[in-house]
Amino acid sequence: MQLDTFLTDPEAGWSMGSFGAICEFHHVAGDPMPAAGPGCRMVTARGGIRLDRLEEVRPVAWEALSRDATRWQQGVSLCLPEGGYAMATRDVLTELGPDDGALRDTDRGAILFDLGLAQAQVDFCIRTNDPDLIAVLRGALGTSVFAPGCPAMPAILSRHPARIALSRIGRIEVYQKIGGPETGGASPIGPHTHLLPQLMRSGRTHSANTPIPAGWIPVAGLHPASAVSDPLGQPRAFDRARFDAFAALLDQWGDPETLAVKTATRDALARRIAPEDFTPPGDRFGRVALRVALRQAARTNPSALLDRYRQTFDKTEEGAEGG
Template sequence: MTNLEQILHDAMAHPEAGWNMGSFGAIAEFHHVRDEAPRLPIMSGTPQSPDTPLSQVSTRGGLRLDTLKNVRPVAYETLSPKAHRWSQGVALCLPEAEAAMSRRSVLTELGPDAAALRPEDRGAILFDMGLAQPQVDFCIRTDDAALIDVLRAAEGASLMDPANPAMGAILKAHPHRVALTKLGRVEVFQPIGGPDTDGTSPEGPHTHVLPKLLRAARTHSANTPIPEGWVPCAGFHPENPVIGRLGEDKPLNRAAFDGFQELLRDWGPPEYVEAKAACWAALEQGTAPKTVDEPATRIGRTGLRNGLRQWRRLHGDSPLAAAWSAHFDNTAVPQNAVDETAEP
């Protein structure tokens, strides 16, 4: 069985790994930036116990996993809108009751952030944005006196109220964003994506707060196969074997592919793993696609389609693979079905 602590310990130093904490509509992501050395080292030596933090901090942001107690890892692959690609990740889940955070619905001052990743940030004031998300307290942190005055004047009101001036002040001042879950935190020091960044998120650590998605009141995307009764409290994205850190295509990295398949075998949904294995076996035997029954479940169909995409990347194109693609993988994937920017 794959050792979770060892996997996460090793991934902290991997330049192609990505991380996130949040919910469906409010997420904080930590990614390395090429050639940028971490400001603070990860815990070194042997893997830590489930209650010893693992952390990584750069000049742009950082993360810390405070505990892995009772965590259930769920490995998954999702379809990409581009038929030669797929996305992948590992959700670190807790039982629903254990995952619950404060669910504050109004802007709330929490005081100095004594648990901040960097000592110089521990005197800055933390404010819960009041997004009322089940498994994350999505916060901002600042030592800007003018911004603090605005936030304190707006405390107890919803940031989503168009009449509340606090959101405009936040977007102008670019305070740190801090996502807190029962497993730890992600901090982002970079500017908020918007008018000051030409409408794009900066490279590396960044955040997304999307009111339309927040209104769905979901803990996670429907494309992520989280078992019933469990809630993802952190996300880990090992190096994608076909997508670069900026979303570009890259030649297949076989070592990265094989490494994730081991995680998928141990932590992936059985229906998905079985459907993909059946697809590969049928292709190996030269079976015509019209003689194969499509899986009855959505997750099984996703396993078949991704299995086919991966077969073509591993073995190259052939008339048989093309016939399978035409039969099973000719339905467009909605552009918003997956967020490929959520992993490097």
């Protein structure tokens, strides 16, 4: 399976950024299919993505818990080695000049500004040809956009420029409005951005719930179609074809130890081993794999024995481990 094949899957989503500063690209049902460009790129009226250097990427397929005890989460983190992922890590607002790498020809004269978020694996930028916004930003160059009295962020939030995530493997561009009063307080469907200073201050490169191998750093993410959730995150009737498709990705790109936990769980259920005679894994990700396997078994092969396993190892009142 090649990563670029997912660019033409209307239910696959993509993300690029860090823990707290991220751009997401999704196709919106009913919109025209994204227009393919040279190389690995897709563009819509709402946003776009370009992927480079995929031959250097290590895909890591993973599953995690959902707060909804009938569902689980999944994804593929696109990782680079620790020595090859870092971006500029600017910590002040910086003008970068015309965006010659813009996905659309019409945007290549617009000015790119790095917001100076000091995130290791992404330069989080905005792009604009609005002369009034450019004047405000140029007046704030060299300062933090979060500094008291800095006019940059209020101007950005009111004028909704394009947001650009730049990483070592490409870029995602978002053209839609920034979530806020003009969008009903929520991010718009399709391409959108999240900027969460409290998460950025943690200094983490990724969520603790994502099992990234030592020595690797995620710089982007692929979000294949889910068997239990639609692209907006709402529950859907279980889809066996989507379930099997992601299982194939786990076999190709997943962690062998957590896959072994899922295999042992399915085997114990098939052999009708009592839950009190089953030894659960002792590590965090192993426990997650056990609980995910039980939730998946509830969709594929429910039984009274499975109910006992879930009561023992996946009590719904515990919620999702780590959120």
